Amino acid sequence: MADENSSKTASVSQVMEKTEYKYGFKTDIDSDTLPKGLSEDVVRAISAKKNEPQFMLDFRLKAYRKWLTMKEPAWPNVHYPKIDFQNISYYSAPKPKKKLESLDEVDPELLRTFEKLGIPLDEQKRLSNVAVDAVFDSVSVATTHKKKLMEVGIIFCPISEALQEYPELVEEYLGTVVPIGDNFYAALNSAVFTDGSFVYIPPDTISPMELSTYFRINTEETGQFERTLIICAENSYVSYLEGCTAPQFDTNQLHAAVVELVTLDNAEIKYSTVQNWYAGDPETGKGGIYNFVTKRGKCLGDNSKISWTQVETGSAITWKYPSCILQGDNTQGEFYSVALTNGHMQADTGTKMIHIGKNTKSSIISKGISADHSSNSYRGLVKVNKGAVNARNYTQCDSMLVGDQCSAHTFPYIETANNSVQLEHEASTSKISEEQLFYFEQRGISRENAITAVINGFCKEVFKQLPMEFAVEAQKLLTLKLENSVG
């Protein structure tokens, strides 16, 4: 009983310490969990457990062999202790999350966050996995959505299911955007990924709703090595939402996901991410999630478009570059990003725009905010190949520093190999000035609200790209994160 009480009042960091996987804590290995370590046998076992077709096993083995020859990259502007890849269990059957009886059992810190974000009560219950009445049960919500999607022919399912049901679609596109040997973590992911989402939008279809990951998996823990593949066929459109504003905890420290997007002629994918993983102890920076993700989209067909919007507010280390390969003629790539770091967080994020087709356009808007002891880097590549005539790019990356212990960096790479391009790159660094705050305060607006207003103004260009509800939550999330950082 005493134990239960203390867990109710535990702070987030204490909860995290408890949920963090303690090596040797669990000695009895149940039949559905593979022992720690990575070898060819482990890769084969994962494939066998998922009952995958032969091509998938070959794909995984090839990736694993490639991975063995690769070195862990050291170039990013982030620092972390070396990861022991043999000390990870690469397969564990999905387990249902622990059901809670009522909101009283939920960590009060979490509830406070929900309240600040303005999440409705039923939604709060769903997010914290409290049993809810039938009407709001996430499973039923998901079923309703699924039915509606199937009516127009959209496939939206776990990738493991897609491998059983639509193996030819997966085989055609998997690994075409992020090749297995693309980078160290992508190779690892290709060898051992266990789940993720698969979306196929048939030709001439506008998705009737925004697809969101939390319709798909809510009762199970998300995997450590997620794989997402979205294919948007001719003349189609889809908007996909990943993550949510609520704080996310996970027992796995390393997250190495791969996301691949493909657009055919005249298609458009809009991919929005709000990421708020546990960032580690704010004082010491210990225990946070490492978010090492490879996200890339390929505008394969002419006149197609891929748009990335991301709001990164969590994880001890965020290291990702959602990219666009503009292969078709007249294709467009967009990247909108807000990356906020506080505590001891580190972020090295940005994008890559590779112009290959004719008349390709890309725009990049990146806003970095660093506070406390954090470090925030924008790293972006704009590359125009020789054949990419009339390519256009506009890049703007702004940084804001809050406090004198943090740092902000910009590393843009601009490479051009033909003379019909127009590229512009602009960047600035600033802080919230005392004059701005004074102006607000003399008009009777509290310092806290003034800061919120300034920061939201700073990020406005990105927020307006987010779907409405997300945008509102994201704004509140930033305010919440910056509490106590300023003034």
Add this chain to the structure above:
Amino acid sequence: MSGSAVEKTESQETAVLALHKKFLGGEQAKAPLRSINEAGIKRFELLKFPHKKHEMYTFVNTHELAGTSFELAGEGPVDTAWVQSRIYPACKHSVAVFVNGAFQANLSDLSGLGDSFKIQCLSDAVVDDEIKQTLIDSLEEENDVFAALNSAFMHHGVLIDIPAKATFDVPVQLLYVSTGTSSGAVVSHPRLVVRLGEMAELKVLPVYAGTRGNYCVNAVNDFIIKDGAGVTCTQVQKDDAESWHVSKTRVQVHRDGRLFARNASSGNRLTRHHYEIHLKEEGAELLLSGATVLVHQEQVHNFIRIHHEAPHCTSEQLFKNVINDKGRSSVDGTVIVNKGAQLTNSNQLINNLMLSDEAHSDNKPNLMIFADDVKCTHGTTVGQIDEDQLFYLKTRGLSEALAKSLLTTSFVNSLIQTIPFPDVVADLNEILLKKLEAKHA
């Protein structure tokens, strides 16, 4: 890199070590510099020749350079008339001539500068603790393999030592002449240390020129700028088209010191300028600009690191590159604002004009900021001649060729015209702008 390429670089590294052994045993080496020579070659062994995966050389392919076997250049004979013709009229009595890195008293004329201008060999100057420390300290953290090689082979460098409060009416031209040979490729390692005492002022015009193609200049320049002192350094690189030119400029600017550095490069097989500038104390000020016009397969690369180490420092950078044919240009510039360097003001702008389908331009303007009360901006543009501007000029009756020439010329001219030395401006008209006229004629 393929296996054979790795072997090739390795064999080149062995060749350099052998050349160094020969150098240390020969007459050229000077005893007081021996410890620096040895430290330099040690650093070289550690750093090794670069390849494309080295972040510092992402945009620069040094493979051909590293793969060429060089002999150390001697102080070979040089045509006096040829040298005279390259001395700027305004610097007739303030010129120091160097042949393959070695100071030539008979060709130089420093009579117009008076007693406060002191120039001496580094082998004599190393008795000065500050100079010795500058040479050794810089090696310990040296990250540029070519600069390490310069130290390894250093034997005829000079120190220009300006006492406090000294000023000069005329600029000092430093004419570096390189002479290639008809047999094999040769390399020279010019070394210059400039030290300015408090409140002193100096204007220097380093000019690099060569007689025949097959040579490499590997220059290192150190500037120590004391409190309130100011240096205006306008560098002209007009080496032979078949040569290589690598340089490193290291600068320490103290309280309220100023450096106005401009470089203009005509390009060759490979030119790479590396700047490492430390704004060490409050009020230090830097202006750095670069202009280049490239044709054929010429290359010019700039690699810049500016360290803002104290509050209230200012740095301004402006680069303008015109790239034609298969030319290649890159600017990789980083401004680092250290913790506590509040009220820093830093701007960086790189403009590229691409005139051909096969031209190549790489840019990387970086900012690393560890302080919150700063103003830092950077910008890059890559583009071609504006169609509207071209149309406007054509409606005024200018031919297409003339209109294009006018627009491209004015693009670089806006930078060249800011150079306060008419002789240099005239020289640059000759070596840079002529290239454009030839192109549009």
